[in-house]
Amino acid sequence: MNCPVCDNVRMKEVQKENVLIDICPNCKGVWLDRGELEKITTGLKEDRKYYEETFDSYEKEFRKYPDYKKEYHKGYDGYKKKKKKTMLDLFDLF
Template sequence: MPLLVCPNCGVGMKEVERRGVLLDVCPQCGGVWLDKGELEKLLSEVRQVERAYEEEREAYYRKEGKPYKKKKSFLEIFDIFD
């Protein structure tokens, strides 16, 4: 018997591990349930990847002698967690 039932469709949710975080996912509708702290862990991972990408992009532009302008991140909407 599953620990959680999907609030959307009533099907038992499955635990799935993604990047070291256990997520509860509904196999029927694809809904995801995050426990306390899991969103912050996932955002931390994404921010690390984004920083590495921006560093590579900046290095490429400098090598090419082109002006570099940092792009805004969609993650800025989650800055309330910082």
């Protein structure tokens, strides 16, 4: 199969996770056939469930310490505003 973007460039078929993906060696474009995207995303949905369960427990632990956000920025005053210059500042040179 030829790349739809490049003229007369033959695409390579690469197998990733039991899905054949067409890749153009010239423009590095990735092309999927019908139904291949769904096959790839089903594996991601299973992994996402695991991460959501894991990180939900960490989030609950973080909520036990409500003063953490207040202490995180303690001692930081930000940028100070510069003092406005007046005519009397000219005499500071001497």
